[in-house]
Amino acid sequence: MSTRLAKGGRLIDRSAATEFTFNGRRMRGYQGDTLASALLANDQMLVGRSFKYHRPRGIVAAGPEEPNALVNLGSGARLEPNQRATMTELFDGLEAASQNHWPSLEYDVGVINNTLARFLPGGFYYKTFIHPRAFWKHVFEPVIRQSAGLGKAPKDRDADRYEQAYAHCDVLVIGGGIAGLEAALQAAKAKKRVILLEQTPHWGGRAPVDHGTDVGPLVAQLSAMDNVTMRLRTTGAGVYDHGYVLADERIADHTPGDGRPRQRLWRIRAGQIIAATGAIERPLSFAGNDIPGVMLASAVRDYVVNYATSPGDRTVIVTNNDDAYRTALALHAAGLHVAAVLDVRAAVTGDLPAQVRAAGIRVEAGRAIAKVKGSKRVTGVQVCLQAGEGAVLEEIACDAVAMSGGWSPVVHLYSHCGGKLMWDVGCAMFRPDPAKPPVNHDGSAMVACVGAANGDGIGAGEAPMEAAWVTPQGAGIKLRTKMWLDYQNDVKVSDVQLAAREGYESVEHTKRYTTLGMATDQGKLSNINGLAVLSQALNEDIPQVGTTTFRPPYTPVTLGALAGEARGDIFQPLRRTPMHDAHEAAGAYFEPVGLWRRPYTFPREGESHADSVAREVINTRTNVGLLDASTLGKIIVKGPDAGRFLDMLYTGVMSTLPVGKCRYGLMCNEQGFLSDDGVVARISEDTFLCHTTSGGADRIHGWMEDWLQCEWWDWQVYTANVTEQYAQVAVVGPKARQLLETLGGMDVSRETLPFMQWADGTLGGFPVRVYRISFSGELSYEIAVPASHGAAFWAACMAAGESLGVMPYGTEALHVMRAEKGFIMIGDETDGTVIPQDLGLSWAISKKKEDYLGKRGQMRNHLASPDRWRLVGLETLDGSVIPDGSYAVAPGTNANGQRNTEGRVTSTYYSPTLKRGIAMGLIHKGPERMGETVEFNTVTGGTVKARIVDPVFYDKEGAQQNV
Amino acid sequence: MREIIAKLPLGHAHISHGTVTLAELALPRLTSVAPFVGQDKAVAKALKSMGLTFPNSNSVSQSKGEGALIWTGRNQAFLLAADPTPLQGLAALTDQSDGWCGLTLTGAGATDVLLRLVPVDLRLSALPAGACIRTGLSHMNLILWRNAPEAFTLLVFRSMARTAWHEVEEAMRAVAARAAC
């Protein structure tokens, strides 16, 4: 059994007992324990079930590479699945539960898959679930969904907060082992600004366990330097372009609910990155190497030395290198029994084995494990010759097996940004190729690996290891189907060999076919062994087969940390107009328009949105309505060449616009497609104010700057985006003029301020600029005031209009009224494939100008063709509203067997004014087909018939707006 | 004529968490200034009469009075508080007084708050007191002016003032919580 030893344990505090639960059972540990060490101390070796066969799974490792000991941590709002017990610090009250079993960890129904294992070979997903097709939806998918995924997804809103922070440094050292500490000291002494990160709560890495090193003085020296920042519990998760590193700091994982943010995601910009990330020990492939009680040799000595926890009373060690002998010595020193060391090498000559032999421990050379006995727990091993086929020589009783297949440098951070690796034959490992590092912005090497991460020191001073990818060497299929490579995803030696036989020669394909290395540990234990098995099966060298791509993050980062504070109200910036509070008070229902929130409608008690929109439309058309138009983009274009510039930007002529007048303009991209529209007002000889769509201000400002700086840089033009400077109120309706006259202060009569002119003045004491423009077809004034007066001006308009029946209206009423009037809307009538000519807007395109942006594009034969879909009005025969997004169907089918189409709806509304459904749409040769009937498909099936009509449904003569 | 009182974007809010205080600044007159081509000397002369010089990149020119000229880009600066009349005809002048919201963030830990929010290097060696920089604050445009090692003026778009306030306050809470445990 696994148990707590009476003495020792360099990381635990025996005076601080800690209680926790596992699957509801109360257990005890000490402060300083990991959940894994505490579980072992409570003889809880069985911690989960594997993904495919639901085989019993025990703790294998002591670090982040752990593939098996994944638990659900916490409950309710603090439930988090797939937490590695080896990286979870124990705290009082910790709740953990095992995963992937039903109904219980001890008795699992899914284990039936184990018996059916021969029917679930590598690639079974691809082979099994193809036919019959109908089964996919009704049988296969539900079953796979049922059994897919390891942990439980939390259902409650996360109780914790997460933060993010930026940091800048000259040298970032990732890994606080001896190599990292020394690298940090060296950089710090060179006066560099250094940040040093360590993923565990302790400095020193493997050195204290493997060599008895005391890193205290080194840590103290670094702590005393003010150009060094040291962070424990912080994983360097990913290396990105130009020295950008994401690091995940677990601040309060072990002190939940203490008020601090639970985790902090660091965005570090480093001049140079030093990866001191160490190495990970590899398992050996032998039959039954997945049975609980089989562990990495280094993990066994970690548990004994660091936590005074023995994985077993009688341990058999199996190895292909000298390093594993350190485990024998550690177990021996702790008074535990080592039944034997089985070494696959024919000759065992090293110094460490000599010490082990001297301690009286049995060492057998040229031996391997034929098979591990036991199911939920190791009970013994069958010993065979490594050079044979697995004939059993003897059986040794034991309750733990410590295995070592050599070490793999953690080269992930070197590889994230394209650093290349090279194969080291002597140590059978990939190590960084110093000639091909990832590069920084200046072309220098961005990442350097030091210590074991660079392969340095692995096997140093020891007898050579011997790569033994399958033990015993000649193992038959019966044994190979029980040799696990990927413990979590149940990928075995036989699966990879099968993939090779079936023609999967690329390691990337084999990975996806077999799911090798695709579990949550991302192949930290399995990749090299799998690769070696594949290359043997293909009869190629390992470097030729290559390795899979290492991608960030190195270990999982919780989504909360990636989101940081960007949730709830500050998920993204929210833009509020100066009148926002008044709209809220008036009960507005808001809709997002870009980052803005605009009132969609102002429903009254008992009204549906459709009711209130209809009321707003009718009231505006009969009395007067107010629209908050502050979100409209406003860009000042100024300078001696401003007119010339706008003539290039707009399809029409702006340079001839007299001061004091307004003109509607269209902007196209160079391909000729309509991109934005709005009214331009000439403020003075050299100054224009360009209105853009609400969402378009920043984009159009950038577009203007692009042309001014990259193409016409010798033109004297200055732009300023003043969208935020002004609040804008549209006063719309037959009584609009009366309302402004009530406010008083300037002449707004037809004679002084006719349609499409503007004037500066005061209204109700407010400094205003009044534009006589209309997007509704009614008498309309758009009034700009400085933003700080916006709320007060809105209130003044509401008060002045009270006796006139004024009501605010929202964006939906605006849309309905503009559609009744046949005005196009960017984003409804346009989608990036529509030119102004399609929309009947040729009147806004200058025929005289030699050039404007988009003119050449519009001359392309496809766009100049008379065969295009063009804008028309649509009137349903039955008065109903055509569903949004409907297509006009045409006879016949296309090459894909789909119904032919001859047009589509672009805007469709119920018109309260006309009391029927109206729509605009793009129809093949539409304007030539007035009076014809077309059919639109509907969401519910069937079609609705509509007549092609003029798109202006309301006041075709313009009598209402020009009064 | 009634008296018109301008409304600040956030209604003159201020709040403290721990040692850091965030307050809305009653932003004085703000004019963007872009000197016309060939007018650099005339602009310099006019600015001299106002006690200012055209600032170098990432810096601010301050007069003895309230006036300041904040660099905002090549050939472009924001004139704070001062009357721009002397520059009339020499530069493109645009009144932006109402388009921005000013915030001040002061007190020990103000830098810790900002390092959670802005991607720039805030070490004093990289951004000394008196320097300014244009950058982003969680997808919002920001003009950041370091008045002292632990005192900053932030200018954000008026419409986003509420979100910016919320962002900064959340970061202030996080800093205060860490100081408390």
Place this chain on the structure above:
Amino acid sequence: MLTLECPYCGVMAEETELSPGYEAHLKRFGPGSSDAEFEAYMFARKNPKGVHFERWRHAYGCGKWFLAARCTATLEVFGTYPAQVSAPPPEIIAKIKARRPGWEFK
């Protein structure tokens, strides 16, 4: 997440503060150009693996567009410069040639 120095501000801006544009040093073909010329200008944009010249906008900074020369394969940046030129400055060309022997500006 790359960094580029804004040649106007002199600050190293990171990708979140920048908006990408498209190929730099394009010659615009407007009305009067042939279909082939317009196609080459509008649609046949360069997308090399290696040295490339691009437009970037310091969107969260000064708002101005500038040009950058970088290697699309390694992300090495050879330099950034103001956009008001029709060809890369000689010092940028020299720097690229020093780093990529055999490379020629086309």
